[in-house]
């Protein structure tokens with residue numbers, strides 16, 4: 001029996017708790033059928049924490065998140081909280097959590113499910129079998145660089161400034177995560193920059209190249225300009241395995257890549273911090289989607305993005321790749337079998353609710369583990 005893994009669940013608001021309730025059923029299945037045990041805690045977060053404690057992230061929750069082996073989050077925010085002051089809004093809690101945990105590497109997989117190929121706007125032959133992972137630097141770059149702001153110029157008229165800045169160590173640590181992930185996949189890394197026109201791009205490329213030579217020469221490394229990468233993502237996305245890039249390009253390219261797969265309700269993500277002396281990394285896993293207030297309380301939300309976030313957690317934080325694969329394969333099978341929540345519904349398929357989707361998933365897991 002593997003040692004207990006400490007898992008903190010932050011359900012959040014609106015559909016957040018609905019999809020997290022379903023993930024808890026998958027967790028219980030794992031404990032009853034596989035040799036794994038989790039020590040699960042749960043805390044209000046975002047709007048739910050504002051209601052309970054008057055703050056979107058309490059100090060106690062933050063301390064528990066830092067002490068956990070991994071955090072699994074639902075989604076935060078929604079109309080009930082929109083009139084709060086900006087620093088008390090649920091989204092401020094999320095930003096603070098990421099900052100305090102120094103989660104600098106954001107992992108966004110883009111994987112197509114054969115049964116959902118029609119959901120993509122691209123031709124099936126372009127996206128069939130797609131399995132790529134974008135690693136985006138999350139805590140530096142142009143969204144954080146100083147100076148920034150809007151100023152009035154002496155002669156009148158205003159001027160806006162944002163600053164793109166990266167240190168060598170910021171580039172190195174995110175590239176290191178990406179090289180390591182490439183080694184667990186198809187061993188290919190693409191580093192994306194604008195070395196032709198940006199000083200940060202020149203440094204980015206130098207640092208990634210040096211790190212490759214020093215520690216990761218077994219990984220196949222290529223470089224590409226961000227504009228070309230955007231084109232290649234829609235022209236021939238299957239050429240890619242792992243892509244590493246800065247905060248700004250990663251923001252744009254990861255959204256573009258995720259749309260290749262067609263549905264927000266299917267997309268998981270992870271944000272990782274630096275490893276400590278024992279190799280343990282702080283980590284938060286969450287679906288890409290928000291709190292979907294328009295469908296909350298209707299048992300309509302697709303729980304699979306949250307379930308697949310849990311499978312990423314098993315793989316990347318708990319080293320349970322077999323258990324993660326079980327979930328991913330069962331997801332493929334049930335979609336092939338024709339069950340769909342409303343967001344991925346198409347003609348001839350069986351429309352199911354949030355909890356029935358997971359009923360079917362658990363039956364499939366039972367079959368695969370039998």
Ligand code: NAD
Nearest residue numbers: 075076077078264265289290291292293294295301302343
């Ligand atoms: P959203 O992702 O919540 O919803 C966009 C659309 O996708 C909606 O039509 C929604 O019904 C649908 N959708 C989302 N998740 C779904 C699911 N699991 N199954 C089926 N359909 C799904 O984005 P939004 O409407 O722009 O934002 C709503 C709230 O969520 C806002 O308060 C926003 O700030 C917050 N938000 C939170 C996060 C987060 O917690 N990480 C991320 C994005 C947005």
